[in-house]
Amino acid sequence: xxxxxxxxxxxxxxxxxxxxxxxxxxxxxxxxxxxxxxxxxxxxxxxxxxxxxxxxxxxxxxxxxxxxxxxxxxxxxxxxxxxxxxxxxxxxxxxxxxxxxxxxxxxxxxxxxxxxxxxxxxxxxxxxxxxxx
Amino acid sequence: xxxxxxxxxxxxxxxxxxxxxxxxxxxxxxxxxxxxxxxxxxxxxxxxxxxxxxxxxxxxxxxxxxxxxxxxxxxxxxxxxxxxxxxxxxxxxxxxxxxxxxxxxxxxxxxxxxxxxxxxxxxxxxxxxxxxxxxxxxxxxxxxxxxxxxxxxxxxxxxxxxxxxxxxxxxxxxxxxxxxxxxxxxxxxxxxxxxxxxxxxxxxxxxxxxxxxxxxxxxxxxxxxxxxxxxxxxxxxxxxxxxxxxxxxxxxxxxxxxxxxxxxxxxxxxxxxxxxxxxxxxxxxxxxxxxxxxxxxxxxxxxxxxxxxxxxxxxxxxxxxxxxxxxxxxxxxxxxxxxxxxxxxxxxxxxxxxxxxxxxxxxxxxxxxxxxxxxxxxxxx
Numbered sequence: 001x002x003x004x005x006x007x008x009x010x011x012x013x014x015x016x017x018x019x020x021x022x023x024x025x026x027x028x029x030x031x032x033x034x035x036x037x038x039x040x041x042x043x044x045x046x047x048x049x050x051x052x053x054x055x056x057x058x059x060x061x062x063x064x065x066x067x068x069x070x071x072x073x074x075x076x077x078x079x080x081x082x083x084x085x086x087x088x089x090x091x092x093x094x095x096x097x098x099x100x101x102x103x104x105x106x107x108x109x110x111x112x113x114x115x116x117x118x119x120x121x122x123x124x125x126x127x128x129x130x131x132x133x
Numbered sequence: 134x135x136x137x138x139x140x141x142x143x144x145x146x147x148x149x150x151x152x153x154x155x156x157x158x159x160x161x162x163x164x165x166x167x168x169x170x171x172x173x174x175x176x177x178x179x180x181x182x183x184x185x186x187x188x189x190x191x192x193x194x195x196x197x198x199x200x201x202x203x204x205x206x207x208x209x210x211x212x213x214x215x216x217x218x219x220x221x222x223x224x225x226x227x228x229x230x231x232x233x234x235x236x237x238x239x240x241x242x243x244x245x246x247x248x249x250x251x252x253x254x255x256x257x258x259x260x261x262x263x264x265x266x267x268x269x270x271x272x273x274x275x276x277x278x279x280x281x282x283x284x285x286x287x288x289x290x291x292x293x294x295x296x297x298x299x300x301x302x303x304x305x306x307x308x309x310x311x312x313x314x315x316x317x318x319x320x321x322x323x324x325x326x327x328x329x330x331x332x333x334x335x336x337x338x339x340x341x342x343x344x345x346x347x348x349x350x351x352x353x354x355x356x357x358x359x360x361x362x363x364x365x366x367x368x369x370x371x372x373x374x375x376x377x378x379x380x381x382x383x384x385x386x387x388x389x390x391x392x393x394x395x396x397x398x399x400x401x402x403x404x405x406x407x408x409x410x411x412x413x414x415x416x417x418x419x420x421x422x423x424x425x426x427x428x429x430x431x432x433x434x435x436x437x438x439x440x441x442x443x444x445x446x447x448x449x450x451x452x453x454x455x456x457x458x459x460x461x462x463x464x465x466x467x468x469x470x471x472x473x474x475x476x477x478x479x480x481x482x483x484x485x486x487x488x489x490x491x492x493x494x495x496x497x498x499x500x501x502x503x504x505x506x507x508x509x510x511x512x513x514x
Binding site for chain 2 (some may be wrong): 011021060064067068069070071075076081091093096097099100101102103104105106107110127129131132133
């Protein structure tokens with residue numbers, strides 16, 4: 001395979017609505033990764049279960065040593081997550097970090113469309129900037 | 134001065150930018166705030182002892198901001214910012230790491246303080262490579278963890294040996310120190326002692342402000358001192374302590390005692406304004422009894438009629454005798470039970486002594502009753 005030394009981490013997405021954390025089933029969750037060429041690769045597409053969760057998904061990451069001391073190559077993989085549901089506003093989270101051997105948990109709150117009827121098609125976007133390390 | 138016992142707020146309001154920027158606020162559960170900051174500041178692949186040390190520093194720093202009312206006392210409607218130039222990094226909407234979440238769930242109501250001080254440590258930190266500072270080095274914490282240091286040893290390495298951990302601090306909704314109504318000539322009670330003690334502290338740096346006797350009675354001398362304070366700090370000069378004047382007093386008090394700095398002079402146990410807990414009587418035990426005994430023992434040093442008591446946390450016969458002696462001394466009904474009138478009278482007498490007679494280094498006796506644990510080598514956090 002040639003990449004047997006590569007490490008991996010996991011991503012699990014939880015989709016809910018309202019501050020009371022009602023789980024949202026049947027939301028579409030797509031995980032993509034940007035390519036050096038500028039394009040974007042679809043890693044996975046899942047729908048949430050009745051608890052609003054996706055299954056943990058494995059993502060290839062840099063090796064552990066990169067995040068153990070300063071001045072190393074980047075220690076984590078970055079992916080983008082998009083969540084869609086017909087009745088809710090779309091949410092994008094960019095640059096979600098995946099570290100080797102660690103499960104990343106991404107909670108996503110969807111707002112009902114009818115909260116903002118005049119703003120059809122609005123996206124809510126978040127961007128995870130790296131640690132200052 | 135801050136008058137609220139340190140606590141874990143149920144929620145915390147974060148301003149998503151520099152303090153004066155036109156950025157939104159988000160209010161999140163305190164635990165989620167810590168998940169977020171820890172995930173934004175450090176790498177989850179670090180050794181567990183480094184993660185624990187960093188999480189305790191993050192909690193303590195945030196609690197210091199809450200305790201000192203740092204932003205509210207400056208007129209802002211949030212508790213902390215997301216800006217690393219001022220506070221710690223928070224990214225709205227970000228992912229968390231499972232192992233960090235598990236540690237935070239375990240220790241989110243623990244924090245660091247300096248032995249003898251009540252305020253959560255302003256446990257500042259920086260990455261230790263491109264930015265260095267007097268607090269903890271984040272990369273250094275991981276290097277020490279790799280050498281086998283546990284989280285306590287890491288924290289002591291950076292913050293000094295005289296730190297301890299408070300565990301299971303109380304959780305409650307956000308509490309403002311301002312009593313809710315303006316205080317003026319004729320007001321009395323513990324809130325007036327707070328004003329007087331704060332004026333006296335601030336007067337050490339602003340000699341124009343007259344010092345006053347911290348007797349809990351808002352008389353003409355206090356009013357005069359308040360007026361001068363208001364003039365010096367460009368507040369409406371009316372001699373009445375409303376919200377604006379109260380929070381200016383808090384802000385100055387915190388700044389002068391450097392409570393929001395690593396170099397804090399410390400908020401001592403004996404400076405805290407303990408609100409009346411509930412009727413206390415022989416046979417009761419707990420932290421409120423320790424506070425009661427502590428106040429009695431300080432007063433006993435100055436009033437020979439009152440027998441000294443040991444700070445044991447248990448309301449025994451000796452405590453009853455001291456309470457009766459104090460009630461007699463204060464002209465209250467001699468019941469031996471601490472009702473609100475007795476508690477307030479005790480506090481006013483105690484605070485008056487403590488703020489006007491004692492040098493901060495002479496607080497007596499040492500009080501260790503607040504639920505805190507001295508950090509021992511070998512402890513996990």
